[in-house]
Amino acid sequence: MSRRRLRDGLLATLFFGAALIAFAFLALPIIAIFTQVSPGRLVSLLGKPIVTDALVVSFKTTVAAQVLILLFGTPAAYLIASRRFTGRTFLVTLVELPLVLPPAVAGLGLLATFGRFGLLGSTLDSLGLSVSFTQTAVVLAIVFVSSPLYVRTAIAAFQAIDPDLVAASRTLGAGSTRTFFRVVLPLAFNGLAAGEALAFARGLGEFGATIMFAGSLQGVTQTLPLAIYEAFAINFDVALAMGALLVAISAVLLFTLRLILSWQPSRRTSPSLFAPLS
Amino acid sequence: MATLSADFSLALRSFELRLALEVERTVALAGPSGAGKTSILRVIAGLARPGSGRVALDEDVWVDVSRGVFRMPDERRVGLVFQEYALFPHLSVQANVAYGGKERAQELLERFHISHLAKARPGELSGGERQRVALARALARDPGVLLLDEPLAALDAHTKATVRAELQELLSAFDLPTLIVTHDYEDAVALADTVGVLVEGTLRQMGTPEELVSRPMDPFVASFTGANLLRGRADGHEHGLTEVQLESGERIYSTDRASGDVGVVVYPWDVSVGRLHVDDSALNLIQGEIASVVRVGNRVRVRIGPLTAEVTEASADRLELDRGGTAFASFKATGTRLIEFSGLSLGA
Numbered sequence: 001m002s003r004r005r006l007r008d009g010l011l012a013t014l015f016f017g018a019a020l021i022a023f024a025f026l027a028l029p030i031i032a033i034f035t036q037v038s039p040g041r042l043v044s045l046l047g048k049p050i051v052t053d054a055l056v057v058s059f060k061t062t063v064a065a066q067v068l069i070l071l072f073g074t075p076a077a078y079l080i081a082s083r084r085f086t087g088r089t090f091l092v093t094l095v096e097l098p099l100v101l102p103p104a105v106a107g108l109g110l111l112a113t114f115g116r117f118g119l120l121g122s123t124l125d126s127l128g129l130s131v132s133f134t135q136t137a138v139v140l141a142i143v144f145v146s147s148p149l150y151v152r153t154a155i156a157a158f159q160a161i162d163p164d165l166v167a168a169s170r171t172l173g174a175g176s177t178r179t180f181f182r183v184v185l186p187l188a189f190n191g192l193a194a195g196e197a198l199a200f201a202r203g204l205g206e207f208g209a210t211i212m213f214a215g216s217l218q219g220v221t222q223t224l225p226l227a228i229y230e231a232f233a234i235n236f237d238v239a240l241a242m243g244a245l246l247v248a249i250s251a252v253l254l255f256t257l258r259l260i261l262s263w264q265p266s267r268r269t270s271p272s273l274f275a276p277l278s
Numbered sequence: 279m280a281t282l283s284a285d286f287s288l289a290l291r292s293f294e295l296r297l298a299l300e301v302e303r304t305v306a307l308a309g310p311s312g313a314g315k316t317s318i319l320r321v322i323a324g325l326a327r328p329g330s331g332r333v334a335l336d337e338d339v340w341v342d343v344s345r346g347v348f349r350m351p352d353e354r355r356v357g358l359v360f361q362e363y364a365l366f367p368h369l370s371v372q373a374n375v376a377y378g379g380k381e382r383a384q385e386l387l388e389r390f391h392i393s394h395l396a397k398a399r400p401g402e403l404s405g406g407e408r409q410r411v412a413l414a415r416a417l418a419r420d421p422g423v424l425l426l427d428e429p430l431a432a433l434d435a436h437t438k439a440t441v442r443a444e445l446q447e448l449l450s451a452f453d454l455p456t457l458i459v460t461h462d463y464e465d466a467v468a469l470a471d472t473v474g475v476l477v478e479g480t481l482r483q484m485g486t487p488e489e490l491v492s493r494p495m496d497p498f499v500a501s502f503t504g505a506n507l508l509r510g511r512a513d514g515h516e517h518g519l520t521e522v523q524l525e526s527g528e529r530i531y532s533t534d535r536a537s538g539d540v541g542v543v544v545y546p547w548d549v550s551v552g553r554l555h556v557d558d559s560a561l562n563l564i565q566g567e568i569a570s571v572v573r574v575g576n577r578v579r580v581r582i583g584p585l586t587a588e589v590t591e592a593s594a595d596r597l598e599l600d601r602g603g604t605a606f607a608s609f610k611a612t613g614t615r616l617i618e619f620s621g622l623s624l625g626a
Contacts, residue, residue: 164364170351171323171358172378173419182377186368 033243045241053219054227054242061135061223062203065142069150069199074192077154078184092155099148103208106144110213114140137214138221142203150192150199157191158184190260197257201250279303282423282455284322286331286341288479290314294329295479299457301423304449306458306470307481308502314479315459316361319425322457323358324351335422335455357416357454361428363408365400371411372396378418386414390448405433406441413445417452424449424456430465442468463503475499491545497617500543505615506585508542512616519611526584530562534616541617548613549587551580552606553597561608568603582607 034042045051080091098106113119114131124131131137161184169179185192207225214221216230224242231239282301287294295314299305307315320326322333324340327348333341340349357378365374371392376383387393390410400408409429416424429445430438446469449456459476460466466473467487474484475498483495487503494500501507510524519531522542532542556563566583571594573579578594580587585607589597599605 162364164360164362165366167323167325167351168358168360168364168366169377171325171354171356171419172415173352174377175350175352183366 030247033240033247037237037240041237042241042244045238046245048238048241050218050222050227050231051238051242051245054222054224055245057135057138057219057221058204058223061138061142062200064139065146065203066196066200068139068143069147070196073147073151074154077151078158078180080151081155081158092152095151096148098144099152103145103206104212106209107141107212110137110141110144110209114213132213133215133217133221135214135220138210138223141209141213142206145206145209146199146203149202150195153195153198154188154192157188157195160191161187193260194257197253197260201253201257204249204253205246279453280336280422280455282322282333282335282457284318284331284333286321286328286333286343288314288317288321288326288328290317290479293478297479297481299474299481301455301457303472304456304458304470305472305474306460306466307474307476308460308463308466309476310502311461312478313476315461315476316427318476319358319427319457319459322423322425323356324349324354338422355420355422356425357419357421357423358425359409359412359416359427359429362432363400363412365408365411365415367400370397370399371403374400374411375415375418378415379420382418382420383414386418390414404437406437406444409433409441410444413448421454424452424454426456426458428460429458429469430460430462445469475502492615494543494615494617497541497543500541500615500617504546506542506544506546506549508544508584510540510542512536512538512540520616522616524584526564528562528564530564530614531611532614532616533612534614536616536618538618543615543617544585544609544613546579546586546588549585549607549609551582551587551589551593551597551599552608553604555606556608558608561610562614564607565604566607568599568601568605571599571601580605 037045076095080088080095111118111132114124114137115121116125116130116132131140165183165187166179169183170176174182205225206223207229210216210221210223211226211229216222216226218227218230222230224246228239228242228246231242279302283299284301285298287296289295293314295317297318307318309315317326321328321341328341328343330343331341332339332343335355338355339345339347340354341347366377369377372383372387375386387396390413392407392410392414395403395407395411400411403411409432430442433441442465449469456470458466458469460469463473463475471486472484473487473490475482475490477498483490483499485493490499490503491505494503494505497507508524508526508530510522510530513521513523514537515535518533520534520536522530522532522540524530524542530542555565564583564585566585569581569583571578571580573591574588576591577588578591578599580589580594580599582605587607589599597605
């Protein structure tokens, strides 16, 4: 008996130790960003032009990218969720591929498509449009990298809707448009919001694809992560200030996401209405 | 009143559903689960496309496969009440009912006694209340036909009886052709004046509840309507009586005429139970061990050998019927029906 107790005690200690190390490893770099420089100085450093410029670029491009993701991603997700067709699995895999792709490869792909010598380059050129190394390129890079997070969450949210509710709406005289806006969209809302929060956070941190496809031109294509990279070589404290800013924004986003996911209003008839979101 | 006529076929996973039906008042289709009951309602409501056939409300054609007519569910005057009610969880009771039609919503809320729940969400309602909301919502659309999918299956036994009575009252108040599907024969009989028994996509028999009980056309219908079914062999007809040698060994007599392999149909309420052997040649007698004694309301169902008998609570107490004891089940020759087995299986 005592040997068994000893063994159990030892295992518990090991578990607690491992957990402690894991938490410390994740928390220390984040804490360090805030402790290297005094809070007052951090705030004053945020007034530097490189920071304000990057903030404006990041804000504009992220918002534009999210609008595009919602406008194009929502119908795409709904069609994949509600239709059965050949090649559906292939399509889902295609949608998820950018998630696992190295960002550098994503940047290469975008260049090879929209670049001057790319697939659509000459077409765009003849229209007088040049995409690469413009703010449009930043938006496209963010959309490419972060939309899969929204689309796959949205597919799950649409699939979780009881098909009887959609059928009920139709038998009650509502056409497919009214059914979509009055039944499908409200019921999928939590899932869509969660997916959008994830895509927003991912887009804000986009680095690899952006630097390859859009470059890092202050005030034009230089987003916060790119500005951090540039400042890091020149003024470490400025880099830290921007890092702190991104940590704060990301924390707020993540917290909002948790709130959305835990907000289970009393508007469900069955507990399985929303599938667990990964 | 309008008439719904449905005559169509639909390929299901393991059999083909074939149905020809006219609904003028209230018709209930009863059958075991998997018989294709819900599919019938889905075809009529426009949620499934039949492989062939026609569905129409009077002159208004909803489906005609040969002429390429298919109207979407929102273009048919149909009120469908789903088995799990399918109330919109994000809308209040008021908004759920008004979804079908704003004009009649208020009146229906009052009529169904759910005005006090107008602001509640479906998640806060009891089973009976949900059903009333679902029914009110379907009627708010001013349908020409009412379809009910297992209207009582989602309820627990306790509330079922009350809701069944409520539903009976409501259905008779609304003068609409109504089609109900249920797996429970008793519910079918309680709610409809015409009952059909559906097995594997085919209507085995259709008629009034009395007709189904008194003249079941095949063994499945007999057992589904609650009858005892004993297998045996008919040996000839003498003095107006057919002698049947049962598989369990006993010999019994029936006033029905039949020969060969037969099913003997006896209803539980036609079986008497005794503890003593009564020497009465006018009665069929089966001796057996009491396998179970179950109270159902104010009656008691006693299983004796191959037979189920239904007796009053008082006589069950008087006879001291307990499991394991021996008892005699008796029934008159006139209380039996003989069905010839012409290769018919017992179904599910």
